[in-house]
Amino acid sequence: xxxxxxxxxxxxxxxxxxxTLSSSRTALASACPTVLVGADGYPVALCTPIFGRVPTVHxxxxxxxxxxxxxxxxxxxxxxxxxxxxDHQDRLVVADxxxxxxxxxxxQNGAGEWRLTVDRSxxxxxxxxxxxxxxxxAPDWDGRVWFxxxxxxxxxxxxxxxxxxALTLPSGERVANSISTAPEGTAVTTTHATYxxxxxGGTPKILWRKAYDRGSARKPGMLxxxxxxxxxxxxxxxxxEYVAVVDNADTAANLKVYxxxxxxxxxxxxxxxxxxxxxxxxxxVGVGRSVFVAGTYGYPYPAVPEGAGDSVPASADFAGGxxxxxxxxxxxxxxxxxxxxxxxxxxPKLSTADGLLHTVVRDSLIPGTKGTSLLDPYRYVQxxxxxxxxxxxxxxxTGSLYDxxxxxxxxxxxxxxxxxxxxxxxxxxxx
Numbered sequence: 001x002x003x004x005x006x007x008x009x010x011x012x013x014x015x016x017x018x019x020t021l022s023s024s025r026t027a028l029a030s031a032c033p034t035v036l037v038g039a040d041g042y043p044v045a046l047c048t049p050i051f052g053r054v055p056t057v058h059x060x061x062x063x064x065x066x067x068x069x070x071x072x073x074x075x076x077x078x079x080x081x082x083x084x085x086x087d088h089q090d091r092l093v094v095a096d097x098x099x100x101x102x103x104x105x106x107x108q109n110g111a112g113e114w115r116l117t118v119d120r121s122x123x124x125x126x127x128x129x130x131x132x133x134x135x136x137x138a139p140d141w142d143g144r145v146w147f148x149x150x151x152x153x154x155x156x157x158x159x160x161x162x163x164x165x166a167l168t169l170p171s172g173e174r175v176a177n178s179i180s181t182a183p184e185g186t187a188v189t190t191t192h193a194t195y196x197x198x199x200x201g202g203t204p205k206i207l208w209r210k211a212y213d214r215g216s217a218r219k220p221g222m223l224x225x226x227x228x229x230x231x232x233x234x235x236x237x238x239x240x241e242y243v244a245v246v247d248n249a250d251t252a253a254n255l256k257v258y259x260x261x262x263x264x265x266x267x268x269x270x271x272x273x274x275x276x277x278x279x280x281x282x283x284x285v286g287v288g289r290s291v292f293v294a295g296t297y298g299y300p301y302p303a304v305p306e307g308a309g310d311s312v313p314a315s316a317d318f319a320g321g322x323x324x325x326x327x328x329x330x331x332x333x334x335x336x337x338x339x340x341x342x343x344x345x346x347x348p349k350l351s352t353a354d355g356l357l358h359t360v361v362r363d364s365l366i367p368g369t370k371g372t373s374l375l376d377p378y379r380y381v382q383x384x385x386x387x388x389x390x391x392x393x394x395x396x397x398t399g400s401l402y403d404x405x406x407x408x409x410x411x412x413x414x415x416x417x418x419x420x421x422x423x424x425x426x427x428x429x430x431x
Contacts (some may be wrong), residue, residue, distance in 0.1 A: 134180030234286025277319020
């Protein structure tokens, strides 16, 4: 979902280029938070139907976005199974509600018909209690799959040998977002702290722990009481020198940057000040020395995970906001480069090929107001990362059918921008 194992939210592919922007929508009657594209160019979407809420994998036609094949998975928690990745054989790697690690492949028969199948399965039930579920997972550099559950079980799984090992983080710390891996280790952010773990012989071990200000309650536009970040690895030389998250402090949202090697502080910078919305449920975008943070304070999610708790206040206008922070060249601290009130309704993606930030914004039905309605218009936009200004945009639709629900988009090899919505998948191209 977040571009790579380090959750940089970048892509090496260029998005829609010169020409007239246009969009089409594949209606799947499902919220589709995960849209991924493998080496063969075929998009795979992991969606949750509006009715029944049984997670369903869709293989999409790369030319028009239509669904070619489907496969239902075992139902789990609201965020269980949301995070997934594509492996080296173009298989979707995901954990389902039965606490099994699956590799879902797509195959074509002699008649040209496609089907989705579970090519490999490994139960994680030996280390995950029956009332728990996998929230995030990512591959590491030793061929294993790391996973984390909502209740704070962090483990490794080797589905070639069947080996599963795990540890449990301190009681009361929940994992509400995905995890990130780098050669140095695996980053996990709980509702209280950020960890870096390694696994000698497959057994997870904590290298460092950094607590952050989680505030006094969950905020509107947040899905948990704590950081909304999947931790982001970034850096100017290796791409992994730093780890970034956004805290949940009561009166501000602060970007926290740590040194990957030892967890020492690089900086804590207030962000999203122009929008006056102290909250971000999105993973920061990280590339080189730069981090981009999109605000979600007040976003009207239709549901929150069980046990998330009441928000304080109960509701708020969608503030939005987009900030850029740069780590100084000598690593001595950070500087806020720009800060605006742009209302991104999705996780932005930065293309290192075209040098632009890509996202979908939610405009107000009544210009100049911050309220949201079922009739709000949505626009695909390209943003100059040097200035934070929109350079190009195109309307994709009006109304709740087009709600991108702070989900991540992805770029296909042909330049199409694929964006999940609450009812399906948008395909944005340039003609």
